[in-house]
Amino acid sequence: MKYWAIAAFGITLAACSAGERKPVTGYAPDGKYIFNNAAKGNCISCHRVTAEKYVGPGLAGTGTLHTHAWLDKWLTDPQKTWEENDPETREMRKRLGAESRKYTAMKVIRPLEDAERAALIDYLITL
């Protein structure tokens, strides 16, 4: 009985860690570095990591607003994501009062590698 309970607990833990917004491949400190570094990501030139709006929205609570998959898509190609206007993008555009605007004001300064996006996402969901 005791061993069975321990096994069940282990399975529960494994199931919980499969959640989509949990860090999987990225390393948040690397993401923070990319976010703040002018040559790597330069996200800081437009975003604050608080709720405060700057050029773009404040990014506090990103992990509750967006899925990992959407963030990956957005950081790969914001304009394409904007045009596709999937339900999550539509919700964001509505929240930002930008439902009819054709272009996003977000620019990714250089193509981000898979590992860089993963690290950025794992940083963003800590905000």
Ligand code: HEC
């Ligand atoms: C040139 C300014 C600019 C830069 C640089 C920029 N962003 Fe943005 N970002 C925006 C704007 C503006 C929006 C909101 C969409 C719009 O109004 O077009 C946005 C939206 C977002 C959102 C969604 C926010 C929400 O409220 O749903 C996330 C997440 C995000 N950016 C992350 C990043 C990351 C990470 C980087 C760096 C790789 C970055 N941004 C670089 C301007 C920028």
